[in-house]
Amino acid sequence: MIFKNAKINAFRTWGLLLTMLGMGLMVLGTAGIVFFGQAGKIFAGIGLVFGLIMMMGSLGIYFWAGMLSTSAVQIQCPECSKLTKMLGKTDRCMFCHTILTLDPSQANITAEELEAQQTKA
Known part of the structure; x- marks a missing residue:
């Protein structure tokens, strides 16, 4: 990580x-x-x-x-509460590296599941 x-x-x-x-x-x-x-x-x-x-x-x-x-879309990170910029559907926070998404279908999965989906694609 x-x-x-x-x-x-x-x-x-x-x-x-x-x-x-x-x-x-x-x-x-x-x-x-x-x-x-x-x-x-x-x-x-x-x-x-x-x-x-x-x-x-x-x-x-x-x-x-x-x-x-x-x-880039500016969003507030739910972990560190800082404004970060996001490219694409999923990205990481620039400060705490938390996985962020704007896609509701991917919002309730764990980080390991998301990384597994990204490596398959």
Whole structure:
């Protein structure tokens, strides 16, 4: 249950991961010049290009998550009583990770039954 997260937060996590990987590739690419001298310029160019591509991917993911966030339904979590945003029929609270649903047919089942239904689909 600790690794389950809200959908919007999952998108933001992937964006952050791409940002960190992109920056890491850029730093390692530039370090190629220090370690390999003139031959490291090719390594640096490759690292900088792939790092830039990852950073652009991160920008796209953050933009997409932001657009999803503006159209998400805001509801109050029954567990922690905080306002959270929900995407789709079922989602998790951004704060306490409680499973939330707007679908009345799924409202009275346990978390294990809901997860079993989601893995089947």
